[in-house]
Amino acid sequence: MQENSVRGIERTEHLAPGVAGGLERSCKAGFADGMRIAMPSRGVERIEARFHGNGFSPHRHDTYALGLTLHGVQTFRYRGAERFSNPGNVIVLHPDEVHDGAAGTEDGLIYRMIYLPPELIGAVDGHRTALPFVADPVVADSGLWQALADILGDLDADPDDLIMDDVVMRVVAGLYRQSGAPRKVVTASAQTAVLRARDFIESRCGELVLSETLEAETGLDRYDLARQFRLLLGTSPHRYLIMRRLERAKRSMAAGGGLADAAADAGFADQAHFTRHFRKSFGMTPGRWLALRRGTG
Structure with missing residues (x-):
């Protein structure tokens, strides 16, 4: 793990100036818990999370x-x-896999994540194959690391289509590279x-x-559906429906709407039904999410 950490620091120092600046500014001591959430683009959410102790309860x-x-x-x-x-590693969590999150030391934890919809992953090959599955959620892959650094280096900028398309293509290549399994073909009728x-x-x-x-x-x-x-979207129709509802509620809360109205x-x-699903999906209550987003958590 130490070797991975050194490689990660070295790669950060050799990134393009804009990317290096964005990532290096995140790594400073004495930080408060909070989240930075970039404006969603093409259904893609990017965040920076900073916390001490346990950050998220089990969720998916x-x-x-x-x-x-x-x-x-x-x-x-x-x-x-x-x-x-450790710094320098890439985290790969598959859709619908339960996980939690915590800082492993008293120094606290800072990381950046991008949440890519499975349909965006599948679109790279025209939805002709099943989604790639990476069994090990912590990998050392320089190509995948650089692709993520390119899209996570500046959370203030809204990536244009050309950047996003290039990053998604490189990410998908990395996921299949790390999965180590042949692609499972999906029939055209099932895809439709x-x-x-x-x-x-x-x-x-x-x-x-x-x-x-x-x-x-x-x-x-x-x-069969x-x-x-x-196979194609990584979750069930029911979970897909719930997550679209939660996305709508998050947009409402971010715009200043109350929890009950959202x-x-x-x-x-x-509201109780909403809160239960929110916690299961994001590892915290809606109120906690809002507080971290505002930097008051």
């Missing part, structure tokens, strides 16, 4: 969570084992059905969506 996303440890020791439980990452179900769920995310409706929309029975949906607008039964 429906995106790939990819990140760089910048300061301290990043520790988390993932797929039944305790994991550790899953993407149709995805579009339908997104257009109705504030409403009740029934299995019968998705069967009628896609031509697949509910069990669930199986093919997970919950109702997103389609949750009540």
Whole structure:
């Protein structure tokens, strides 16, 4: 791990000036807990998290969570084992895998993450193959590290399409390189059905969506749809629906809306129902998320 840390520092020092400045400024002692959240672009969220002790309770996303440890020791439980990452490592968390997050030392932890929707990963090869799965969530991969540094180096800038496309292509190459498994081909009919179900769920995310409706929309029975949906998008139709509702609620809260209004607008039964799902998906309550976002956590 020490060797990885040294390599990571060396790579940071040799980044382009804008990238190096963005990452090096993050690594300073005596910091307060908080989160910086970049404006989402093309469904992609980028954050910087700074905290001491336990940061997140067990939770799971429906995106790939990819990140760089910048300061301290990043520790988390993932797929039944305790994991550790030092500066220079790349974190790779697969959609729908439960994990938590904590600072491994009293010095605290600073890291940056990008949350890439599985459909963006799948689009690189036209959704013709199943998603790549990287078993080890802490890897040393210089190509993957540089691709993430290029997109995480400046959280204040909104990356244009050309930058995002290039980074996503390089990230996908790194994920398949680290997965070490042959790509599993998905049939054209299954691909069409899953993407149709995805579009339908997104257009109705504030409403009740029934299995019968998705069967009628896609031509697949509910069990085959669930199986093919997970191959291409990394999660179930139900979880995909819940996460779209949570995204809508987060946008409402970030714009100054109250928790109860955000919950109702997103389609949750009540604020308690919303809070339960928020905690399961992000590892903290909506109130805690808002406080960290404002730097008052």
